[in-house]
Amino acid sequence: MNNLKLVLICCFSFIIIGLQAQKKETKIELQVTESAPFEKVLKRKVAIVRFSNETQYGKGIFYDKENDPMAKQALDNLSNKLASTGKFMLLERSDLDKIVEESNLSGSGYDKIGADYVIVGSITEFGRKNIGDANLISRSKVQIAEAAVSLRLIDVASGLIIYSEEAKGEAELKTKSTLGVGSSADFDATLSDKAISAAISQLVENVINNLLDRPWKAYFLAVDNGDIFITGGATQGIAVGDIFLVKEKGKAVKNPQTGIKMELPGKEVGKIEVTFSGGETPETEFSLVRFIEGEMDENNLSNYYIEEIKK
Numbered sequence: 001m002n003n004l005k006l007v008l009i010c011c012f013s014f015i016i017i018g019l020q021a022q023k024k025e026t027k028i029e030l031q032v033t034e035s036a037p038f039e040k041v042l043k044r045k046v047a048i049v050r051f052s053n054e055t056q057y058g059k060g061i062f063y064d065k066e067n068d069p070m071a072k073q074a075l076d077n078l079s080n081k082l083a084s085t086g087k088f089m090l091l092e093r094s095d096l097d098k099i100v101e102e103s104n105l106s107g108s109g110y111d112k113i114g115a116d117y118v119i120v121g122s123i124t125e126f127g128r129k130n131i132g133d134a135n136l137i138s139r140s141k142v143q144i145a146e147a148a149v150s151l152r153l154i155d156v157a158s159g160l161i162i163y164s165e166e167a168k169g170e171a172e173l174k175t176k177s178t179l180g181v182g183s184s185a186d187f188d189a190t191l192s193d194k195a196i197s198a199a200i201s202q203l204v205e206n207v208i209n210n211l212l213d214r215p216w217k218a219y220f221l222a223v224d225n226g227d228i229f230i231t232g233g234a235t236q237g238i239a240v241g242d243i244f245l246v247k248e249k250g251k252a253v254k255n256p257q258t259g260i261k262m263e264l265p266g267k268e269v270g271k272i273e274v275t276f277s278g279g280e281t282p283e284t285e286f287s288l289v290r291f292i293e294g295e296m297d298e299n300n301l302s303n304y305y306i307e308e309i310k311k
């Protein structure tokens with residue numbers, strides 16, 4: 001018995017020694033990584049003035065064009081995708097198209113919106129179909145929704161369509177059962193939203209790139225007792241100390257090929273610095289500025305505009 005105890009004690013001692021031999025010192029090193037420099041973004045003012053359903057899907061005798069659920073879903077989907085980037089100031093102007101008909105669009109057609117750019121969208125195609133397969137031991141069913149969406153991006157100042165494209169999206173739901181055992185699903189209404197969202201997702205990146213490629217602009221509001229007021233404030237990303245270019249508008253001419261009026265590139269006349277920003281809402285925000293270079297005719301403020309300095 002004593003021999004057995006001795007053997008157990010020896011084995012236990014060897015185990016403890018082995019564990020201690022394997023023990024290693026662990027060092028925790030804290031790595032400090034430099035964060036990427038903050039990229040200042042001046043938000044473009046964008047309004048989605050209309051998103052219509054041009055298909056015949058779901059249009060019965062009591063159909064209400066102004067409350068089309070598919071069109072509203074598409075508008076909300078596009079708004080959410082643009083807002084999530086944090087680079088745009090979205091204005092609620094979806095009812096303006098009741099007043100300004102697209103067929104009468106001109107350089108001043110959307111000038112009362114307060115936005116720099118407007119988006120007009122439409123669902124041009126939509127359909128659903130079921131595909132099934134059945135044999136002695138199994139059954140399968142696929143619900144498919146297909147949608148086509150068209151978007152147009154319009155520059156309010158010129159009335160020109162600067163981007164136009166159509167894309168198609170698809171969503172499907174598969175079910176399968178074998179000998180009566182397996183998944184099954186009734187009519188899935190969410191497939192419609194998913195197909196429209198898939199189509200919009202293909203276009204939204206191009207919309208964002210086109211908007212960001214266009215220069216950010218602001219305008220002069222007034223000159224009062226020597227104080228110079230411009231449009232925009234903190235919501236758009238304007239901060240005290242920011243410096244912008246002041247340009248005089250180019251000559252307005254008519255393109256002989258298209259018959260559309262266009263404005264020639266502006267001429268730089270100076271630079272301004274922001275000294276104060278105020279306003280209670282995005283629509284009423286303003287900033288105070290001072291000229292650090294050049295000058296302008298204070299009696300003709302509408303002849304000038306403000307532009308960001310590209311780096």
